[in-house]
Structure formats: C-alpha cells, structure tokens
Amino acid sequence: MKHSVTLDKEKCKGCTTCMKHCPTEAIRVRRGRAHIIQDRCIDCGQCIRVCPHHAKKAICDPFDRIEDYKFTVAMPAPSFYGQFSNLDDVNIVLQALLDIGFDAVFEVSRAAEIISDITRKTYDEETEKRTGPIISSACPATVRLICMRFPKLIPNLHKMIAPVELAAMRAREEAVKKSGLSPEEIGVFFITPCPAKVTADRYPLFLEERVIDGTFSMADIYKRVLGPMKKVKEPRQISKSGIMGIGWARVGGESSALLKEHHLAVDGIENVIDILEDVENGLLPEVEFLELNACTQGCVGGCLTVENPYTAKSRIRKLMKYLPVSKNKAEPEDAEAILALAKKVPEYVPVWQLSEDREDAMRIFMEIADLRRRLPGLDCGSCGAPSCRSFAEDVATNFASEEDCIFHMRERMQYMAGGGDADEYLPPPFRRTDGEESDEKDNDHDDFG
Amino acid sequence: MDSLHLHFDIDGSDFTSAGEAASELKRVLRQLGFPPEIIRRCAISMYEGEINMVIHANGGTVDVYIDSDEIIFELIDSGPGIADVELAMQEGYSTASQEVRDLGFGAGMGLPNMKRYTDQIIVDSIVGVGTAVFMSIKLE
Numbered sequence: 058m059k060h061s062v063t064l065d066k067e068k069c070k071g072c073t074t075c076m077k078h079c080p081t082e083a084i085r086v087r088r089g090r091a092h093i094i095q096d097r098c099i100d101c102g103q104c105i106r107v108c109p110h111h112a113k114k115a116i117c118d119p120f121d122r123i124e125d126y127k128f129t130v131a132m133p134a135p136s137f138y139g140q141f142s143n144l145d146d147v148n149i150v151l152q153a154l155l156d157i158g159f160d161a162v163f164e165v166s167r168a169a170e171i172i173s174d175i176t177r178k179t180y181d182e183e184t185e186k187r188t189g190p191i192i193s194s195a196c197p198a199t200v201r202l203i204c205m206r207f208p209k210l211i212p213n214l215h216k217m218i219a220p221v222e223l224a225a226m227r228a229r230e231e232a233v234k235k236s237g238l239s240p241e242e243i244g245v246f247f248i249t250p251c252p253a254k255v256t257a258d259r260y261p262l263f264l265e266e267r268v269i270d271g272t273f274s275m276a277d278i279y280k281r282v283l284g285p286m287k288k289v290k291e292p293r294q295i296s297k298s299g300i301m302g303i304g305w306a307r308v309g310g311e312s313s314a315l316l317k318e319h320h321l322a323v324d325g326i327e328n329v330i331d332i333l334e335d336v337e338n339g340l341l342p343e344v345e346f347l348e349l350n351a352c353t354q355g356c357v358g359g360c361l362t363v364e365n366p367y368t369a370k371s372r373i374r375k376l377m378k379y380l381p382v383s384k385n386k387a388e389p390e391d392a393e394a395i396l397a398l399a400k401k402v403p404e405y406v407p408v409w410q411l412s413e414d415r416e417d418a419m420r421i422f423m424e425i426a427d428l429r430r431r432l433p434g435l436d437c438g439s440c441g442a443p444s445c446r447s448f449a450e451d452v453a454t455n456f457a458s459e460e461d462c463i464f465h466m467r468e469r470m471q472y473m474a475g476g477g478d479a480d481e482y483l484p485p486p487f488r489r490t491d492g493e494e495s496d497e498k499d500n501d502h503d504d505f506g
Numbered sequence: 507m508d509s510l511h512l513h514f515d516i517d518g519s520d521f522t523s524a525g526e527a528a529s530e531l532k533r534v535l536r537q538l539g540f541p542p543e544i545i546r547r548c549a550i551s552m553y554e555g556e557i558n559m560v561i562h563a564n565g566g567t568v569d570v571y572i573d574s575d576e577i578i579f580e581l582i583d584s585g586p587g588i589a590d591v592e593l594a595m596q597e598g599y600s601t602a603s604q605e606v607r608d609l610g611f612g613a614g615m616g617l618p619n620m621k622r623y624t625d626q627i628i629v630d631s632i633v634g635v636g637t638a639v640f641m642s643i644k645l646e
Contacts, residue, residue, distance in 0.1 A: 208542035334529055337546060338553035339619060410539040418538045419510050419572070450537075 058260055061115045061252035062100050064091055068112035073438040075104035075113055080326045081205065081408075085451070086441040096408045099201040100253040101326050101351045102360035115252035115361055118271035120281070123158055126244030126270070128236045130228040131159040132221060133278075135166040135298075135306035136250040136356040138376055139369030140279050141286070147303070147376060148292035153282040155295075161235065162295060163228035165247070166302030169220040170385035173301050173314035175392045176217065180317060180346075183215075189336060190321075190347040191215050195311055197257035198351035199329055200403060207333045208405035213347075216399045218263050220305065221247050221254065223395060225268040244270040248278045250359030251352060263399035274361045301383040307370045308355035312348040314383075320346040325353045411454065424453040432462060437486065439463045463487055510538075510572040516556055516583075518565025527568060528553035538572070540645075547623040547643055548577060554616045555581045555639060561606050561616075562586065563637065579624075579641040587633035595621060595629070 071089035083097035084104065091104075091112070104113040123129045131154040138147050151162045176183075183191050192213045194200050203210050225245045232243045249255055249272050258269045304310030312320035321344045323332045329349045335341055352358035357373065358366035387395065411425075412418040428449035435445065440461040442448035451457035459465055464487065470479035480488045512534060514527040531552050535545045552568065559566040563585020571578040588594045594601075597618045602611060621627050624641040631637040 206536070209546040211542075334525065334532075337532070337549055338525060338528055339550040340553075405542060407536065407539060409533070409536045411537045413539065415539060415574070422510060422534065422537060 058095065058256070060093070060095060060098050060100055061117070061255035061259075062093065062098060062102060062105065063114060063116050064093065065112045065114055066090060068110045070110055070112070072109065073441075075108050076441075076443050077438060078103050078107045079443065080330060081202070082443050082447050084443070085456075086438075096406070097205070099198045099205070099351075100251075100256045101198040101202075102252050103326060105252070105360045115255060115274065117249065117252075117255055117274040117277065117361070118246070120273060120277060122271045123244060123246065127242040128160045128232050128238050129158070129244045129246060130161045130163050130232055131155075131246055131248060131278075132163050132165050132224045132228060132269075133248040134221070134250050134254075134275070134356060135164070135169065135303045135310075135373070136359060136362060136369065137248055137275055137278070138303060139306055139357045139373040140275065140362060140364045141283075141372070144372065144376065146292055147296045148294060149286055149289045150282065151295040152289045152292045153285040154278075156285040156289070157278075157281050159246075161228070161232055163224050163231065163245070164296060164298050164302070165221045165224045166298035166305060167385050168222075168224035168227060168302075169305040169311075170298055170302040170314075170383045171223060171387045171391075171395070172217060172220050173311070174383070174385070174387045175395060176215070177315055177317075178387075178392060179396070180315060184345045187213060189213050190341070190344045192336075193311055193346070193348045194262065195219060195305070195348075196253065196350050196352075196356075197262060198251070198253035198326070199349040200262055201253070201406075202326075202329070202351075203333065204403045204406050205408050206330075207337055208407075209337060210333065211403060211405060213336075214403065216263060216396075216402070218261075218395070218398050219254075219257065221258070222261065222264055222268050222398075225270075229268075246270060247272045248275055249273070250275050250356045250362045252361065253351065254359075261401075262403055263401050265400050275359070276361050276363050279363045297384050299381040299383045299385075300377045302385065303373060303377055303380065306355065306373045307357050308350050309348070310355065312346055315346060317346060319343055320348065322348040322350070322355075324350040324355050324358070326351045411450075421453045425449045428452055428459065431459075433464050435486075437463065509574075512570040512572070514556075514568040514570070516559045516565045516568060518560050518563060521560060524557055524560045525553055527556050531570060544577075544643065544645065550623045551579065551620050551641055551643070554619045555579065555641075557611060558616045559583050559585070561602055561611055566636075573645075575645050576625075577643045577645065579639070579643075581639040581641075582636065583638075584636035587635055587637055588629065588631040589633055591629045591631055 069090045071086050073086050075091055076084040076086055081097045083094045085092050154162050194215045228245045229240055229243050247269050255272045258272045261267055301314040308324040309322040312322045323329050354366035354370050357369035411421040432445040440448045442451050452459050467479050480490055517523055528549050532545055532549050563583035566583030569580040593599055595617050625644045626642040628640040
C-alpha cells in the first residue's frame, strides 16, 4: 500500500518528535531521519501535525490533474465550509470552485445525508443482529486502527461505503447526463481534510474498485478559492444539502443525524483508542452507535485544513442555523443498491504478531521480556524507537541492536576509558551523578550543545 | 515449550489505572498471534477481575500462564473475602458502595462475566482473609 503520509527527507532532522506521537508506533529514526513502517501507518496525520520542521507531509494530487479530463466535478468535504471567516452562504464557496476551473460541484454532504437516511432505516435491524455497537466506518484512520489493534470489533464496523464514494458515483452520473460525455471523460475530485481519506480513496475500504479520480488537499484549494470568493457578488443556489449533511464536518454530526438516543461520538485518536479498549473489555453495553473521529473535533480537525478545529466547528454551527434539516433521502431501491456496494469486509492485519508460529512467537516474547529487564525504562528515544519496550521488540525481531541503547553505550565507553566512569561524556539526563551543578552547566554546552 | 508467565500488580488505590493490565495482556496476546475471539475473552475476564480487585479488595496480583493448550489466570487478593460465592456469581448481585456505583461500576456483572467468558472458574474465598480466583480459557 502506498500511503499518503510521507517524509520529506531534506527537511527531516531526525528529532524523534513524530516518533513519540505516533499512536501505532509506526516510526523509527535511523541515520538522522524518520522512517515510517508502512504496515503500521494508519495515515492519521498525527506526525504531520507535530513535526516542528514540516518534514512530514500528505501526498495529494496536483491541481493540474483537472486538465486530464474534459469535464470535472469538485466534491468538497463539509469541513471545507468551516475554513472561511464571515461566510454566511456556502454557495459562495461552491461558485468559487466553478470559477477556478471545475465544471460542476457535488457536495459530499449530499451523499452524507443519503447515507444517514439509509442508516436510520436499517438501524434497528443492524443493532439487533450484533453484540456491541455499530461502529461508524466514516473515518478511515480509525477503521485501519481497528483492523490492526481491535480485530474482534471488525464485525461491528458499519458496512457502508464512504459518503465521498457515493458522491463520486452520483456526481459522475449527473455529469454524464449534463455533458453527454462518457464516464471516463469525467474527472471527479475530492477536496479532503486529511491524508487518511486520500489513502482510502486509492484503496477503498468497502468498495471493490476506486471511484474517485483524484484528491486535492483542502489547504491547497483554500488558497485558490479565496480570491475568486471575494468576487462572487450574488451566488446562485448551488448547494443541495442541509444541517444533517453539513453537520458531518464535526464530531457528533454523523451520530446525531441518526435521530437515535444511544450513540456516542468520540474525537482525537488517543480518546478513540481508550473507547475501543473499553468496548473490547465489554464495557458500554448501552451504546448502539459509536462514531469515531481520529482528529480533534472531527473532520474540521484534519491536518490538511487551514483553520483551528474549534473555530471551524463554531463556523459550521453558524452556517447550519438557517438551513433545512435535510435535503436528500434514499428511495428504498436506492438504499438497497447502495448497501450492496459495500462488498468487501476489512480484514485483521496482525502487524504486532511476532511470528506466524506460536512457539517461535513465545520464544521471541521471552527474549523481549528479558531485554526489557536490562533496559532503563526511560523511553528516551535516543535509540530511534519510541519506547524501551518497542526497542526491545525491534532488537528481538532483528530490526535493531541492543548496542543502540545509550545506556549500553555508557558501558562501552567505560570500557574504552579504561574502566573509569563515562558519566561526564553522557548528556545530563543519562548521568548517574550530579557532579558540580554550576561548573557542569557550561561544560554541557561545550560538549553537547 | 515452557508456559509463558505474566505477572501483574493491581494498584487498588487508583480507579484511573484500572484496565491497564487487561490492555497489557491484549497487547501480548496480539503479539503471540492469538485469534481475536480468544483475545476478547481474555480481555473481558482479566478486566472484570482487575476491576473487582480495585473496587473490593484494595488491589492484588494477577498471574497469567500461557500454555500450548490453555491460558490460566490466578487472581489473588487479601480483601474482605466473599461471604456467599454462589450469590456473587449471580448476575446483578453486587455489594459495591454507592460511591463506586456512581463511577459507573458495581453493576454485579463482574464474576458472572468472568464465568461466561472462561471455560472454567474456581472462586476460593475466606471472609477476612482474601479471595483467590482461578480461571482457564482453553485453546482450540
């Protein structure tokens, strides 16, 4: 799999910040640079957010991809509307998208309303046939997390295609009718708030084939529409979605659109992990629908957005004020066809399994336990692994050498220094003795600054 | 192959850390490649045992032995003990304080869940001395 989240080698200084923040321990630092363990990356974008050198980035499509098609449709995620100050009409944004070169727009919020409608109608049947909650599959980062870390909850995932995928299919149909062109001549493009959705567009979770022609970063399109938006005087009525669809932009939107009581909406990847642990431990039996958002405040918190998530959320709320509840519904035969599109079921990806063979795995595990007893437990990150534990795992699986630990380096230096103490050669956090505080301060800078 | 032994000290003074041992056990079982269903049964049994120790017994210890054909749990505490084990095994029966219930615990599902998700459970308790719970989950 080719992930959207990647490293800019030139900018990376090997500082370990991203490694420390990665929720799936997917990053190691080697030779002054961060490396992403591809199998473990869920494209949550946490590393992009925290990198002080902007060396982590999301690969989206370049804007000139629209030149490849005779007719193009822009599909803005609802979170896009929260990016603009003093916006009181989403039609201004949609008009500006047409002005920068798209031939049509299809709001993802329209498809979201259809999906909410179908989910409402099948809700009782779905909750009855499973133990535990229906878990929303709208956030691809959390779906991938579940596939790796909470396999028993995979059957609880809502078997449903993403709103943007439904939007893409509908947008193409509409464009074919409008332009008289063939489906291949039409390019449908998603304006995304996050890299997880870029990867999900390339490798769909429930669909068998991809239906989106390309994905643009929200920040990129933001820059392009700002000028044209100012020139829009009297926007045409283009928007065809209401509160329910646009509400998907922020945490709680998807679940409140179900009009049911027993739902729980969670935002922030660490909170998501905590809640999934609880559900796996058999807690929260009263929850029927679980909405999970890897980003703070939901999609408005995506790392490709421009605005602060809280600001964007409050703007979304303001925009929804004068809208009707919903403008899109699914006819019964429509609903059936859409449900049938979710053919694939995500599979358990046992990335933490030490070996295919149980006995071998147990042997490696004992080696890890043994190594951990010899490690300091400081999780300093100097070895290039996020914790002493993950370092021990790396050593036992031959991805690192025990000698990479700075405390083992101390022993080596002592040996090299003829058995004397190597303390003074080590940085302050790793020294055993304090020494002369005042004198040492200057030395620190000389030796290690 | 020797059995793999894991030891957990359960801190009885802190509700916020309750569940850590269950998380830790899940992580190990994932590493060892156990099927999701086994991991879930172990997690629930472990979690309930852990919470029981925090609520009633001011902590204790859990020893987990992973063999080729079963996973064995030994939970030992020196809490107040259980006067009527049979009653405690019934769903909904609880002696938890209101304070504990307000925190969302004490629904009387602890031991019943442990029984439900394991293949064998033995509860040995002496009032005023403590409680020992032995559980086994068979593999295959």
